[in-house]
Amino acid sequence: MARTATAPGAPKTLVGKAALEVDDRLIVAGPLRRTLNKVFPDHWSFLLGEIALYSFIILLLTGTYLTFFFQASMTEVTYDGSYAPLRGVEMSIAYASTLDISFDVRGGLLIRQIHHWAALLFMASIVCHMLRIFFTGAFRRPRETNWLIGVALLILGIFEGFAGYSMPDDLLSGTGLRIMSAIILSIPVIGTWAHWAVFGGDYVGDLIVGRLYIAHVLIIPAIILGLIALHLLILVKQKHTQFPGPGRTEHNVVGNRLFPTFAGKATGLLLVVFGVCAALGGLVQINPLWLWGPYNPAQVSAASQPDWYVMFLDGSTRLFPAWDIYLPGNYNIPALFWPTVVLPGIIFTLLLAYPMLERKLTGDTASHHLLQRPRDVPVRTSLGLMAISFYVVLLLSGANDVIADKFDISLNAMTWIGRIGLIILPPIAYVITYRICLGLQQHDREVLEHGIETGVIRRLPHGEFIEVHQPLGPVDEHGHGELAYGGAPVPKKMNQVGGARRAIRGFFSPIEEPQAVELEQRGEERGLAPADPHRELTTSGRPAEGGRPSDGGRPSEGGRPSEGGRPQEPRD
């Protein structure tokens, strides 16, 4: 059993020997190789979720740092820190310690602002990621669970963000907390009981900041972390979806292996996200709460808006009409209940249930690993745009006072624009999107049938002028293309099918000879080997495909214009 140094394959280097020692104990070589060999598809939109993950890492790191200094206490003190304008002012320890982070901790303001920016980015990337998942149908079976987890993360993120920006007890956050108190009070039957449970009594009490703090730094982040882990585990288990294209099927993933290409790109993205957040945190001031002052229930600043991910609820609250419902027995349901509890309840229930609803309504219960182009699913795409237009009206209404001020519009007119827009814009968005989807679909088929418009006008012997079309594949006796639409992008310009030579490399000055590139490309088109045969290390088991699958929708041989880019005989 004892290994000898002469055994074949035995490591000779120090690192190799160390690796052998590790593997002898942990037996990780197999799992590690499987991980390194895992294939990730390559598309920019698959990076949106990663941005959310990376901003969450920033939030954990900067948040932990901030807990070294933040004190979640409502005890009143007289401020005696570095910020002169507030010196001598009565404020809670929570607010005073936040001021200390900003003015008395070296670099504390930077970390605080990075934390806030990363929170905004976290929520924004979650929303963008979710839109990508929605519009490409990536939530379909078998990925409904991950959709549910994703929506849960979005909701938790909203609560986490709210708890975070409510903790410093400044004038703005106190106002937000006051509104949250009113929202809880507005819940029928249990409202006052719920309020007493959350705040430990009447608004505001001494407990709430401490409770928000533990929710913000422990309870919610722990749940978020667990759900992210589950989200990723399921992702790895189910493997990534991919867009349709040559060589891509429901039973494979085409892309780069984790190591080194994907790891390199992902780490690069991580660092860029870190960099952008750090730059924003330093250069772009966010929530300068020393300007707001400590919370005072008798004061408020104009243009009090929550962070952007809560703003749609502020908008709905502004737009909802004054409809208290009075019930027999002198009970009533406050108007505030509908836009702040019922509406988000409906929105998030629909969001959670959408994969199941679509499965039910379309009867499509099959497993899908290939994504759909939004145009190919016009109803879903239009529903999505409908939802977005609804959301954007709410979002903008959350800032309608600022818009009214900056654009010199009547504030009441802004409210009415929002109320009417909320009802009529979504159907309009639906209809327009639906027509655009159908138009794009038809254009894809048109190009597949008749070919790409070349822009070359030819005069026929009898005087007629026609435009030459470049077929994408073999044609039938009428000159119509025989390629079927496969769910992948259809090339619509001659450049995309090699009608022109590729761009010359070099940014400020060319680093290669245009003529050499042209010659090289012509050689490739004729099927000649490239100039240096050693550069091609292909061991493809699928020579029939002729092209790299990563080329997207680039058609195989038939699509290449023959004779060095000159279009074929006119058809049609």
Next chain:
Amino acid sequence: MTTHDTRPGSTGGSDTPGPLYGGPDDDYTPEQLAAMPREDLDRLGARYDHVEVLHVDPGPEPGSAVEKRAVRQVGLTFALAGLSAFAFCVVYAGAGWFLPDWQWELGSSTFSTLYTPLLGLLMGLAFTFFGVGLVLYTKKLLPHETAVQDKHDGSHFDRVTTGATLVGGLHNSGLARRKLITRTLVFMGGGLGLMLLAPLGGLIKNPNRGNPLGTTSWAEGVRLVRDDGTPIRPGDQVPGSLETVFPAVPGGNRQTDVATMLIRLRPSQQEAAVPRAGQEDFGYGDYVAYSKICTHAGCPVSLYEQETSRILCPCHQSQFDVTQGAKPVFGPATRSLPQLPITVDDEGFFVARSDYIEAVGPTYWNRERI
């Protein structure tokens, strides 16, 4: 390896693997593997992971102009990242040492205002240059390969065998037959679950004890004072003006529901005034006092436009008309701002005649009943 080969210190048991041992090690001997080039080993392992490398676009030719250029670019970005990081450290630690102090004071040096932006810029540059360098490295210097990994559906074999194990275990437990155990388990589960939730009962408090939502510190004879505690005489305000007042009780100016707007109406406003029914005498002369806490969501309604007699809440833009008993005239609020009955005491200062006669602030389920 023989069966006689025992390890020093072991009890002498056999060191041979069981008959179920197997895997790629049986297919490839160390000698075979040692004879294979590294590329083939990589491909071989990949194939075991159901990955096939279809195509490799090798990186730039070693020593070529393209490679040199790319290496220079990547090296430059990495160097700039390092430079920014070190500059960050210098600014961070050097402030107040060999650089001006970082702490911001009114009228202090420009450096202290630039301290945070500078730190952010340098940290941002360091991370971004590092990231861009990595991306450049991946794109320009690494081979671009296209790999295909097979995706497996659930295995029928796995399902059947796992199911057999699970059902077998359940069968052996005899829980289906031993009803007493299942029933007591359910009973116990319910009890334990409730027990674990029970401590949350500590959060529950009765909101109806003493009507905290319906009462404030205002009471008969309590003076109206400004934020600084000074009392107010009828002649102190000009017509058309608004002043926020608090009850003259300890900490009155920090309580959440007591803030009140004392408004002196202009003569024209007073003529047009239509007080709420039964509250005609709540004002004093041309003075009226309304709660500052919005009946919609509890924000302080702060913006008084005296030309239109409207008070606007900046949170959700509810508008109240002070000449109509602070009735909501636009926006989401449904109730008038409660009016505080006021008069003047012996010394000529404003006092409340009683507490508000209705609950102040946002509406809730049983507000009308208290």
